[in-house]
Amino acid sequence: MTNKLIIIPYISNHGKIIMASQLNHVISDMEVDFIKDCSSLEEKHMAFTCMINDKIIASAGIKKIWNGVGEGWVLATNNIYDFPIMIAKAIKQNFDYVAKSNNIKRVQTAVRADYRIGIKFAEWLGLKNEGLMKHYGMDGTDHYRFARIF
Numbered sequence: 001m002t003n004k005l006i007i008i009p010y011i012s013n014h015g016k017i018i019m020a021s022q023l024n025h026v027i028s029d030m031e032v033d034f035i036k037d038c039s040s041l042e043e044k045h046m047a048f049t050c051m052i053n054d055k056i057i058a059s060a061g062i063k064k065i066w067n068g069v070g071e072g073w074v075l076a077t078n079n080i081y082d083f084p085i086m087i088a089k090a091i092k093q094n095f096d097y098v099a100k101s102n103n104i105k106r107v108q109t110a111v112r113a114d115y116r117i118g119i120k121f122a123e124w125l126g127l128k129n130e131g132l133m134k135h136y137g138m139d140g141t142d143h144y145r146f147a148r149i150f
Contacts, residue, residue: 003052005086007094010047010059012039017056018075041073046098050090052083060091062098062107070099072109072127092125099150106149113142122146 015038040063041047047061057079062070072095080087099107111118113132123129127146136143 003083003086005083005090006051007048007090008051009044010042010049010061012042014038014049014056014059015041015075018059018077021077021079038075041075046070046102048094048098050087052086055079057083058087058091060095062095062102062104064102064104068103068105070102070104070107072107072125074121088121088124095125099148104150106147108145108147110136110143111146112137113144119144 019038041059041061043061043063046064047059049059050057056077058074058076060072060074062072064070074091076087095107098104107127108130109122109127110133111122119129122144123146125148127148130145130147133143133145135141
């Protein structure tokens with residue numbers, strides 16, 4: 001069977017589905033509000049969902065902070081490991097498109113300092129490490145600030 005990838009606009013329900021089987025870590029009490037309101041990431045032409053064989057695998061996008069600056073984000077289910085290359089390429093292609101078509105000059109994101117795959121992925125997307133943010137995470141973990149200038 002050939003795996004069929006489709007890209008659709010992100011809606012908040014996609015985030016709720018992803019968070020129910022998320023990739024990174026067990027959901028903490030502090031993150032429950034985020035799960036309840038994944039609609040904060042829903043922004044027309046700024047976010048998309050990757051589906052393979054009619055199953056949501058990952059969503060990604062850019063949340064506009066102010067004119068020309070956005071926060072990049074990715075949510076992924078644990079099923080992403082079944083299609084890592086296919087999803088990574090789709091995110092990279094759509095990341096560039098979303099930034100350029102929405103006149104975003106700077107995209108920034110935070111990556112857990114101990115999440116090696118996330119760091120490599122950010123670098124592969126062309127983001128540069130701008131430094132360590134101590135105790136940045138909801139759980140007190142350190143994160144790196146990555147950014148890309150378009």
